[in-house]
Amino acid sequence: MIWLGIESSCDETACAILKDENGHVEVLSNPLYSQIKEHAVFGGVVPEVAAREHLQKISSITSEAVEQSGLSLKDIDAIAFTTGPGLMGPLLVGASFARGLAKDLNIPAYGMNHLEGHLAAAWLTAQDLEPPFLTLTVSGGHTELVLEEPGFKYTSLGRTRDDAAGEAFDKCGKLLGLQYPAGATIGRLGKDGNRKFHRFPRALKGDDSGEFSFSGLKTAVRRYTETNSPEFIQENLGDICASLEEAIVDILVSKTVWALKKTKMKSLVVGGGVSANARLREVLGNYCERHGIRLCFPDRSLSTDNGAMIAAAAIRRVRQNLLHDIPEVKPWMPLAE
Numbered sequence: 001m002i003w004l005g006i007e008s009s010c011d012e013t014a015c016a017i018l019k020d021e022n023g024h025v026e027v028l029s030n031p032l033y034s035q036i037k038e039h040a041v042f043g044g045v046v047p048e049v050a051a052r053e054h055l056q057k058i059s060s061i062t063s064e065a066v067e068q069s070g071l072s073l074k075d076i077d078a079i080a081f082t083t084g085p086g087l088m089g090p091l092l093v094g095a096s097f098a099r100g101l102a103k104d105l106n107i108p109a110y111g112m113n114h115l116e117g118h119l120a121a122a123w124l125t126a127q128d129l130e131p132p133f134l135t136l137t138v139s140g141g142h143t144e145l146v147l148e149e150p151g152f153k154y155t156s157l158g159r160t161r162d163d164a165a166g167e168a169f170d171k172c173g174k175l176l177g178l179q180y181p182a183g184a185t186i187g188r189l190g191k192d193g194n195r196k197f198h199r200f201p202r203a204l205k206g207d208d209s210g211e212f213s214f215s216g217l218k219t220a221v222r223r224y225t226e227t228n229s230p231e232f233i234q235e236n237l238g239d240i241c242a243s244l245e246e247a248i249v250d251i252l253v254s255k256t257v258w259a260l261k262k263t264k265m266k267s268l269v270v271g272g273g274v275s276a277n278a279r280l281r282e283v284l285g286n287y288c289e290r291h292g293i294r295l296c297f298p299d300r301s302l303s304t305d306n307g308a309m310i311a312a313a314a315i316r317r318v319r320q321n322l323l324h325d326i327p328e329v330k331p332w333m334p335l336a337e
């Protein structure tokens with residue numbers, strides 16, 4: 001079966017062709033158009049600008065995906081697109097395009113949950129993995145620990161009370177003078193930095209819950225930039241980024257360890273843009289190795305938003321015979337209630 005996956009929930013217009021054959025899924029193509037340049041001048045994503053950009057690019061990115069796969073439009077058997085959570089305008093563009101194309105090709109179109117997509121990206125690297133397992137979603141809009149049981153039964157163990165982990169990277173980065181989105185830049189600048197240069201706060205760490213809070217970190221970084229000269233910040237940027245990254249990773253890992261102990265799960269699936277972070281991979285990897293826990297991260301290229309993860313989410317549902325039963329996702333909905 002050949003799938004077209006379409007993702008347009010935020011600032012990435014992404015399409016992919018996936019082949020599901022003999023029980024194995026292969027990504028044949030996965031091009032995307034990133035709108036980052038359009039939004040960078042505003043320091044964050046502007047929904048109206050994003051919707052317009054999607055509208056201008058979605059058709060050509062779809063053609064590119066089909067072309068790169070070596071197939072043609074008529075080979076596609078089904079379309080999966082994102083229905084939420086995400087920005088209303090961008091989601092509407094993707095949904096209208098997907099439904100229109102599906103009607104034209106006389107094939108079905110399925111609306112998928114973006115967060116389920118992020119987790120499905122990790123599943124692509126571990127296709128034999130069966131629920132139950134613990135999941136950690138760390139994206140620009142969400143930070144949540146969810147237990148997944150067979151039949152896509154989700155139980156939330158806690159989520160952020162304010163900013164998401166990716167948002168913390170982006171907002172703290174902005175305070176340090178870095179361009180949006182700052183997560184990958186902070187990872188790069190802090191790679192060889194001193195992680196103990198400054199101790200930024202770890203809110204709610206050790207509070208016996210799965211809840212997160214990152215807004216205090218932002219305040220701490222603001223205070224830090226106000227009490228230190230711009231020259232000092234510039235001179236020590238690598239160490240400051242390393243210390244900031246350490247604080248975020250420390251919170252994420254300690255909460256995940258808490259949830260692993262609470263649920264007694266032996267597998268952990270991580271998804272979302274922040275799952276590209278090398279330090280998070282290293283620290284979680286060490287813990288899981290020591291404790292015999294199977295750890296599934298997406299391929300680095302599939303950590304941030306892409307079309308392949310949306311098709312993969314649909315394929316996971318097909319495997320469990322649950323595609324007919326996809327819950328309707330609203331743009332503001334989390335993965336689990």
Ligand code: KG4
Pocket residue numbers: 010118138139140141142165166167169170181182183184185187272273274275276277278303304305
């Ligand atoms: O999942 P995603 O692509 O979009 C949403 O669904 O929100 O996540 C984007 C977020 C941004 O906040 C970005 O700064 C962060 O993921 N991010 C990273 C890295 N790459 C992307 N954060 C930390 N380290 C990275 N390497």
Ligand code: ZN
Pocket residue numbers: 114118139140272273304305
């Ligand atoms: Zn995302």
